[in-house]
Each structure stands twice: as C-alpha cells, then as structure tokens.
Amino acid sequence: MTNTTRLTKNQSTETQLTELQREASFGDAGEDADDREVRVIDMSDFENRRAEITEQLWLAATEIGFFQLSNHGISSKDIAAAFAESDRFFNLPEAIKAQYPRPKGVNAGWESRSQIRPSTGTKDEKESYQITQYHMDNLWPNEEELPDFQANSLRFEKQCWEVGMKVLSCFADKLGFDRDFFIKAHDPNQEDYQSTLRLLHYFPTKGVTEQGNIWRAGAHTDFDCLTLLFQNEGHGGLQVCPGVEAETKRWTNIPPLPNVITCNIGDMLMRWSDDRLISNLHRVRLPRVGEYCGSRHSIAFFCQANKKQIIQGPEKHYDPISAADFLNQRIHANFADKETAQKSS
Template sequence: MPEPSPFAVPVVDIAAYRDPAASREDRLRVARRLDDAARTVAFLQIVGHGISAEAWSGLGGVIDDFFGLPLDVKQRYVAPKGVNRGYTAPKSERLSLSLGVEKAERMNDFFEAFNVGVDAHRYPALDLDRTAYAPNRWPDEVAGFEPRVTAWMREADAVAHLLLAVFADALSLPAGWFDGFTDHSLNVLRMNNYALPDGERIDLDGDLIGMGEHTDFGIVTLLWADDVRGLQVLAQDGSWHDVSPLPGALLINFGDLMARWTNERWRSTLHRVKPPIVDGTIRRRRSAAFFLDGNHDAVIASLPGVVAEGEAPLYPPITVAEHIDAKLRGSRGLEVNTAGTEREADRVAAARG
C-alpha cells in the first residue's frame, strides 16, 4: 500500500475583507487562496478574523462550566425529540448514520454536546418553523451562560458572513449573492465535550469513536477547538490525518449545501474525532462548531457556471429544511439516512485506516 501523501491545512488570512482600506486586488488574492484550499484540502484555518479574546475565552469558560456539572443536572436540559437544542448525553448519537454509513458492531459516539441556535422571535415579521427555529434553554446552574454564548455567536456570525463575501469573489459571483439565502439563517452552535462521565467504564478497543465520520450539513462551519489531538480529516487520497489549530485560528470546513451549490468544486469535508488515549484513559477534548446553515426555506441548486455544458448536476435542487431534517434523522434519530448520501458514503468506504 502506498504511503499517504503529505497533508497540511492551509492558513488563510481574511483581514483584507475587514479592512475598508484594502484594495480589490488584496481581497481577490485572499479569495484565490481560499478557492485553492477549498478545491484541494476542503479544510482550512482562518486568521485575521477579528474575534475578540474576550469572546474566545468566554466560550471556553462556559464549555468547562456546563460540562463540569453532574450528569443528572445536565440531563434536565435534554430537548424534546426532533428539536435541535439543549443537551445530548454521551452515546446517544451516531454521526455516521447521517451519511448512511452503518456499522452494526459500533457503539454510538461517546461525546456529549449542548446546542443553541437562532430563535424564531429574532425575526418577528417572518412565519418561521417553530421547531427548526426553537427557543433556547439557558442553564440556570452556570453563571453567565447566555451572555457568554451569545457573545461568541454574534462574533462568529459576523465572521461567517464575511466569509460569504470571500466565497462570492472566489466563485466569481456578484457581491452579496449569498445574502438572500442567509438573511434568516438557521444557525446553530454546538459545544462538544469528549469525555465520559466519572465512573463510566468502557472497553478501549480499536473501534472506539468520539464522533463518527460525517460531513457537516450546511454551508460552512467555524470551529473553535482546543489543542488536544483527536480531530481527523479525510484527504483526497483516502487517508485520515490529524488536525490541530494554530493558536487563535478558526478551523473552517465546507458543508453539504456548499458542495451542492458548487457541484463539488468545493467538496463537503469528511471528518471524525478519535479519542486520544493516554495510559488507558481517554483525555478530555473540547470544541464548539458554529454552523451557518442557510435559510430554512432556501432552495439550494447548482451555481451558475459550475456544471459543464451538456452535463447534469451531481445533485438535484433541495431546500435547506429537507436536507437538514434528513441529516438529523440520521445522527439524532438513529435512522440510516439514504437521502442523496451515496457519494460521501462511498468516500468513507474507500478510506484507509
């Protein structure tokens, strides 16, 4: 078997898009670098994003504070079935099912999580789905939980929309092209803790998984992560590679909807989390993923110019709602998702190691 090719996560500085004095050429250089990274690695690190140190440390603190609570307290915040909010206990999800990948011998993913998202009340003039845009539940047991989380979401949302401007330039689209698809975007922040509760015993076998192989569902994901190893990305040659962020960098990956838009010029990033094990003990790892998923009612179809003349798009048009709902029925409903997942499932099946 050939050795895996060298793998590196490109670093893209987007400061020119924050600087009103930056020239058009300065910005286009950034867009070209991002396009190259998106075509080749589909995973990158963003610097020059402007997120404040206060928001950065505040998010880390709230993750520590909430997941440090006793399990019975955290379980008070489990959301009703079908609502993508609140607490998820360890071993209650299986992300690989969102791709239609099922391994009968595998236990569910052992991470725990807490989700918050955009509430329908933020857009009072719109008749939005009250399940998709559900109210958040803010844990009373954690001081400052809501302001710390909302501070991060506000700044992450600003960076995500800045990235949309970069994407438009990289894809030769008019300025503001994505605005009509994201002006009431179904954004979700998922805070993750990769550690089992105290007293939990587990067989540390080779198939133990922190978070199963999957692609993210939406447009783009901004990932806050600590420097504990575990995150792995699937390269184009079918090999898995460890990824850790530079200090202060946001990890960025593309979701299924962007892959559909670009007809896989930018592929959705296949990734997983393998738990670091030291002396037979799982080491704790933290992350928080901000998902820019697009408007619930938006229709996603191939962008102008991405499908060659005489060829058919790789994917039919789909609404954000239809796609996200099918994915969540897989990961959280534990149903094998068969809604257009064949291409990603084949990539997983062909992966090495």
C-alpha cells in the first residue's frame, strides 16, 4: 500500500473517535503540579548538532509530549510582527470579522465561542482565525480592511512550516522513515495541503476563585502531527497533563517564555508512531484572582499532513486512515454545530 492509497468508508470509520475517549473524562479541574520540567531545546547550529538535537527531542516527546524550542530561527522581530497582525485582525469590528466565517468541515476563517471540547461540553472562551492556504477563498479580509495582512500572515506561516519540518525530520530518523518523509507528507506545493496557522484571542475575565466548568480552552489533544505555539510573555494559563499523570489528573503549567516556541505532539503523529510519541492533554484555564485577567493572545501552527496521506505506523498498530478523514472526524467532534464533515475527493 502506498502512502497515498485511498481507503474505503468502512476502513476509515473503524478508527473514529479513538483519540476522543481520553478527552471526555478530563473536564474537572484536577490539581496543579509544578514539579515537572518542560525541556527547552536549543536548535542553534541545527545541521551540525542534528544528532544531539534529535535525541533531546525524542526524549521530551516520548516522556511528556511537550517541549520548548529556543534559537529556532524565527526572530523576535518577526514574532512580534505576527502578534501585531493578530491584533489587527481581532480589533476589527465584529461585523467585519463575521464576513469571513469558518466554513463547515474546514479549518479556515473566523469563529467565536463555537468550539466545544468533548472534555467540558461548554464553549471555549475565545475567538480564532484559521489560515489554511487552499481553503481561503473569500476568507481573507480585503486590503482596505487590513492592508498587507494576507502577505504578512503567509510569510510567517512559511517560517513556522520550516521550523516544524526540522523537528519532524528528527522524528522521521528515529522512527525509521526517510528523513524527508514528513516533509513530503506536509508539502505546501500540493493542493491538498492542510497545515494551519491559527490566530487566537481569549476573552478577558474578572478572575475566578474556583475554575468551575468554563475554560478558555477545555482539556484536549491536538488533531495534528506537531503544534508550534507562540505565547505572549505574561499571558499564562496553558497547562499539560502528561500520560503518567492521567490517573491523578495533575496539571503542569507551561511558562509563556519570550521568543520560545512551545511544541506538542498531536494525535496524527502519535498514531503514525504507533504510540511511541505522546499526544498529551492540555488546556488553558481561566485567570485566578490577582493574575493578569486581560485578553490572552497566542498563535499556533498545526503541522497537519496533506489530505491524501495515509496515517499508519511502521508496526501497523492502527488501521490506516487518510489525513483528510482523520481531521474531518476531529473537527466534527469539536465544534458547536456538530456539522457534517466535508469529505475531500
């Protein structure tokens, strides 16, 4: 079977919702655990240090599934510019943003308080704007509304892709794939490319004494292979629950360090690695009384394999599924309208 073989409907539905079962039981607050280290991995001099970096990434990805990258090649100036573009978009009047709504079954366009996590059953307290290159027809603000927004956003998206592919090439080495295996699987020159840049704005709050059942983002795993997350310094709240802590539901805080990329393994890559790499639950809690309670901004880039790619690990622990079917099932389970996912041809 080639890596782009098409599957029957019955084959694809055999895998449906497996990854969601973990989420459904993680809606409560649990407890904080600040005794776990989230490794910061230095990516400088990458080609000469590839073997060393690969081992560091593998250890972090197999133990906790989260790690942070320093000296990754995206300048602080470019990161600040990307946040400025995000601010420009979210500062638009809601009537203008509403002209560019997320289509059903697609990670593109604007949504607000529409994402419902299986873990909570309540809407995330945020709005977001998704950029998936080949799904952006009529979803870009025009040049009068936001001059140069499209060009600037796509420039940053390309930088994120380059960093993501470096990391994934290291995992390919460890899994026994060709080094460029995941690069070819996330080819932006193909029309079934579906990696996504997501601008996120979490709404301000007044601070809470008890978390309750309302979250800025409820507990979830990511759909993709690898997530790159940029956080504003001082905008905390991101937490991860490693697999070893799942029974006690102990949550580790992820510090919002400046100019550092926070990364986590997604469900696609966990499946593709036959569960050797760990996709862990994470969430964004509400600010507590005395903490910063204003708007929280972050930017995520999701390395999502091209639609026609078939996800199956070397040891075939799972039935094969196309990346398109996998992503459609996850989108369907996570948005308020419980839409009928659009299958790609």
